[in-house]
Amino acid sequence: MTSTPRPAHDQHSIDSVALEIRRRVLELSFRARVGHIGSCLSIADILAAVYCSPQFAWTSRSSDRDRFVLAKGHAGLALYAVLEAIGAVSRIDLDTFGTDGSIFGVHPETHINGVDFSTGSLGQGLGMAVGAALAAVIQGSDRKVVAVLSDAECNAGSTWEAAHFAGHHRLPNIVAIIDVNGQQALGPTRVILDQEPFGDRWRLAGWEVREVNGNNTEALSAALAPSSTGPVAVVARTVFGAGVSYMEGQLDWHYLPMSVEQYEQALAELGGASAR
Amino acid sequence: MRAEALRTLIDLAEDDSRIVFLTGDLGYGVVEEFFRRFPQRAFNVGVAEQNMLAMATGLAEAGLRPYVYSIATFASLRPFEFIRNGPVLHQLPVRIIGVGGGMEYTTNGITHLGLEDVGVLRTLPGLSIICPTDTPQTRSVLEATVDDPSPIYFRLSKQELALIEGREPGWNLEGVDVLSNGDGSVALFALGAAAAGLPLIERLLQEHGVRPTTVAVSRIAPSPCDTLRSLAERHQLVVSVESHYLAGGLGSLLCEVIAEAGLRVRVMRCAVELSPNGIFGSVAHLAKWAKIDPVSVANRILLALEKRPTDTR
Numbered sequence: 001m002t003s004t005p006r007p008a009h010d011q012h013s014i015d016s017v018a019l020e021i022r023r024r025v026l027e028l029s030f031r032a033r034v035g036h037i038g039s040c041l042s043i044a045d046i047l048a049a050v051y052c053s054p055q056f057a058w059t060s061r062s063s064d065r066d067r068f069v070l071a072k073g074h075a076g077l078a079l080y081a082v083l084e085a086i087g088a089v090s091r092i093d094l095d096t097f098g099t100d101g102s103i104f105g106v107h108p109e110t111h112i113n114g115v116d117f118s119t120g121s122l123g124q125g126l127g128m129a130v131g132a133a134l135a136a137v138i139q140g141s142d143r144k145v146v147a148v149l150s151d152a153e154c155n156a157g158s159t160w161e162a163a164h165f166a167g168h169h170r171l172p173n174i175v176a177i178i179d180v181n182g183q184q185a186l187g188p189t190r191v192i193l194d195q196e197p198f199g200d201r202w203r204l205a206g207w208e209v210r211e212v213n214g215n216n217t218e219a220l221s222a223a224l225a226p227s228s229t230g231p232v233a234v235v236a237r238t239v240f241g242a243g244v245s246y247m248e249g250q251l252d253w254h255y256l257p258m259s260v261e262q263y264e265q266a267l268a269e270l271g272g273a274s275a276r
Numbered sequence: 277m278r279a280e281a282l283r284t285l286i287d288l289a290e291d292d293s294r295i296v297f298l299t300g301d302l303g304y305g306v307v308e309e310f311f312r313r314f315p316q317r318a319f320n321v322g323v324a325e326q327n328m329l330a331m332a333t334g335l336a337e338a339g340l341r342p343y344v345y346s347i348a349t350f351a352s353l354r355p356f357e358f359i360r361n362g363p364v365l366h367q368l369p370v371r372i373i374g375v376g377g378g379m380e381y382t383t384n385g386i387t388h389l390g391l392e393d394v395g396v397l398r399t400l401p402g403l404s405i406i407c408p409t410d411t412p413q414t415r416s417v418l419e420a421t422v423d424d425p426s427p428i429y430f431r432l433s434k435q436e437l438a439l440i441e442g443r444e445p446g447w448n449l450e451g452v453d454v455l456s457n458g459d460g461s462v463a464l465f466a467l468g469a470a471a472a473g474l475p476l477i478e479r480l481l482q483e484h485g486v487r488p489t490t491v492a493v494s495r496i497a498p499s500p501c502d503t504l505r506s507l508a509e510r511h512q513l514v515v516s517v518e519s520h521y522l523a524g525g526l527g528s529l530l531c532e533v534i535a536e537a538g539l540r541v542r543v544m545r546c547a548v549e550l551s552p553n554g555i556f557g558s559v560a561h562l563a564k565w566a567k568i569d570p571v572s573v574a575n576r577i578l579l580a581l582e583k584r585p586t587d588t589r
Contacts, residue, residue, distance in 0.1 A: 063338070063339060067334075109365075110366060117334075117366070118361065118365050121357060121361050123326075124357075124362070127329075127331050127333075127334070127358070128331070128333045128334040129334060130327070130330070130334060131330060131331030131332060131334020131335045131337075132334035132338060134319070134335060135334060135338030135339075136338065138316060138317060138335075138340065139339075158326040158327055158330065158358070161321075161324035161326055161327030162331070164324075165321055165322070165324070165327060
């Protein structure tokens, strides 16, 4: 079903995909002088686990391929990096990120191979994912849907409209991964609008909840299987800016581009120069 | 129109397994039969119009044809950004049915009136806006657009309205029906259900020796600009009638068309100028209050033509 090469599914290769996502995020955001680095880094392990999982077929051109929705569209660069890693997007194309005329902006759009849904406005992605899952049920297809949400996105009532529909109708083919990195645009989520306990909220909405360390690809990989009895919420506890010490948990990296020195330090921390 | 719309959807869904129906918990007495006939393809999403539009995007991406249903204001304003970033941005065949556009949920008050749906949605390139003028046309419109690949907003009346006098049965895709050709003094354009008043306005004007051209408009977007312009340019006065706020509706469209073509034609917009805050009553009462009922419109036209108005009693 898959038309493009996919990395092997052993833990080591999943971790190397996550590392490659981080390097590309740093390299391209440095070059384009854009922010959202912290958010991209927090989901690098999630995307590596999802896109390397043998449970899903992402890149087929068949209409029966599985569907992925990056509800937290501001981490689009991390999505592009994983699409590059699985061969859906070419390196030469992605190198245009953030330049005039590029199809790669900060938030992903469907002009990009492998992107089924354009996102960016928070609180809209889960509903599209739930619609995609319902479509599979109506059409008698066994295709699956994975959505990655931000924790701040759970501030939005529309996220819960979608969550309640999926829970009420026991949709058996959807997995929502909530990137609980604890940061939102103006501060820590616990300070801005506390949503804890996250797991309980999703459970009350009718979802099976799996809480994992969202920066551990092994734990993530084990938590991704859809459930035949209803929707699954993976509450992924992550570190904002994971992998770069001076970014971890630091709000500034929602916004700032890196200086040359900061970029070199970040690459060094990830184990040397760019993978190029 | 809403009952006929649901009957039509049932007939279409019989042969077309792509059709899925979603309601935001509205449509008592109208939607039940669809649910009975197609339980696997009918969903009440609850009072959750934003999610209804987001889900419709996901359904349409998979090749289905979702028809989402609510009262016009709840179908358009509440989920506006979901319409923009969903069906419109993705160019997917989602159909939004807004019932009771204008001032039809009269005793419910302003929260239930659809007075800016057309104006707000018309700002979105790539969204078709269709306002059937009568019940038979509602069926024709739904049948004619079932394979249209673009998203569509249907503004429906909740009244059942007979085929308008002088209108050819069926529906021309352009959405412009000339009911009568006049003497060149006035061209009168009415949007959707407001077109039901055109024959009476015409008779009232004829009593004063004025023979208007009367035009029923059922499509706002993509706009039938060429046809509207060629009709407007043959007249001294262009008048629009619509149950919608003054800004953004048919009257605005006509002004744009006429100004951009540089026509020397005066425009008079008969639309709702003030918020109906605290105004309750029948459809006729509210229309009269807003001066968009046939008698008020005829009198406004006569005044504009410097003739003596009809006695309104």
